[in-house]
Amino acid sequence: MTDFILPDGVYVRDELTDRYGKIVMEPLERGYGTTIGNALRRVLLSSIPGAAVVRVTFDGKYHEYDTITGVRETILEIILNIKELALRLLNGDAERLYIDKKGPCQITAADIEPNARVRIINDDLHIASLNAEGRLEMELEIETGYSYRPAELNRLEDSPLALIPVDSDFSPVKQVNFQIEEMRVGGRTGYERLILDLTTDGGIKPEEAINEAAHILQMHFNLFEKFAEHPLRMEASKAPVEEEVIIDEPPAASINELDFDSRTLNLLLEAGITTVDKLRNRSKEELSDIHGLGPKTLEKIKGKLADYDSVKEKNEGDVSEA
Structure with a gap:
């Protein structure tokens, strides 16, 4: 043998x-x-844990659609830049970082005030452009986590109006x-x-x-x-109550089944596209409106859907033959 x-x-x-x-x-x-x-x-x-910005505060501003005098970028554009920060928390599960800069200048991640408990990986990341009248004062709240967390889950109960939750991609991979x-x-x-x-x-x-x-x-x-080694029976309190389970149709397939890279996956999740059916029901024009999805990514999405359908049809054919 x-x-x-x-x-x-x-x-x-x-x-x-x-x-x-x-x-x-x-x-x-x-x-x-x-x-x-x-x-x-x-x-x-x-499932690999990492650190990301979860909330931001801009001095004197109360929502992401506002602007700051002397700053070329809108608050929304600054937040989009901040979301690209690559961080590592060296100690603890949460930390705060601060930026306070006057123009004229180009603000990068290197301008974030030093914090011994946080290591910034991409300190050349562009954050904002200020003219002579500009000043940017902001606070960044950092937390550890894994996978992706939408802004709504980063919203704190009874939080100040100026505290803006942001989408967080914790995955360092x-x-x-x-x-x-x-x-x-x-x-x-x-x-x-x-x-x-x-x-x-x-x-x-x-x-x-x-x-x-x-x-x-x-x-x-x-x-x-x-x-x-020690087979255990499920306790009655943990056993599923079969009579309460009603299955009308198979659960919707998650877009995780399409094996997108983390960037594409997070962009789709941010847009509320969580299942294969939701993705399939979006037109090319609607997908093009999602910030960050370029022509190459759209072609990749089209190919992934085609591959998924092909495998699904083959599996259904195998089942029917059996």
């Missing part, structure tokens, strides 16, 4: 930087490359792709090599992100090992 092959290890292919890594696992039994690659990709894009190569082990073919391409914002190194994702998956799978 042929032994089941396990990987020899995980290796770096080419260069490994603070933001990018090409990471290889080999050899794998057929099918395991896709299984492991999919699991890691989903966890990397959705910006893009993950994987590919499978066939390989030979000894004289035998049919094995696989998994290659992960991983890009972060610099708030976490690629190898740290992979380690974190593997740990999250391991914590889930460990429960099955414990279950095998």
Whole structure:
């Protein structure tokens, strides 16, 4: 009987930087490359914790559609710039940052007042342009979290009118792709090599992100090992009440099923597009109106929908034949 092959290890292919890594696992039994690659990709894009701006305050201003004398950008444009900040909280779960600058000048993230508990990764990020009459005074509230959180969930109860909640993309992992190569082990073919391409914002190194994702998956799978040792029956209080569950139709497929990169996914979520059906029902013109979705991204969306439909039709065909 042929032994089941396990990987020899995980290796770096080419260069490994603070933001990018090409990471290889080999050899794998057929099918395991896709299984492991999919699991890691989903966890990397959705579950790695990071830090982001959650609320902002502008001195003397009360909503995002206002303007500031002597500042070229509107408050909304400044907020859009601030959302691109790449941060890392070195201590604690929340912190405040401040900007107070007079013009004429170009304000970048490097002009944020230093805070020993916060590391700003992209300090060259443009925030605002001031003329001689301009002054920008603002406070940024930072929190840790994971995945994406819409502005509405960042709104505090009974918060001051001037406190503006913003959408937060906490994920420090910006893009993950994987590919499978066939390989030979000894004289035998049919094995696989998994290659992960991983890009972060610099708030976490690629190898740290992979380690974190593997740990999250391991914590889930460990429960099955414990279950095998000590099988437990579900308590009556935790058991589902079957008579109360009414299923009229299958749940709507989430746009997470389309495997978009984190930027595209967050732009769609911000626009309220949370399911495949909602995305399909938007016209090209409506999608073009979403800030940040350019022609290339629209073509990518069209292709993802086509691939999704193709796989769905194939699966439905397989079921009907069975």
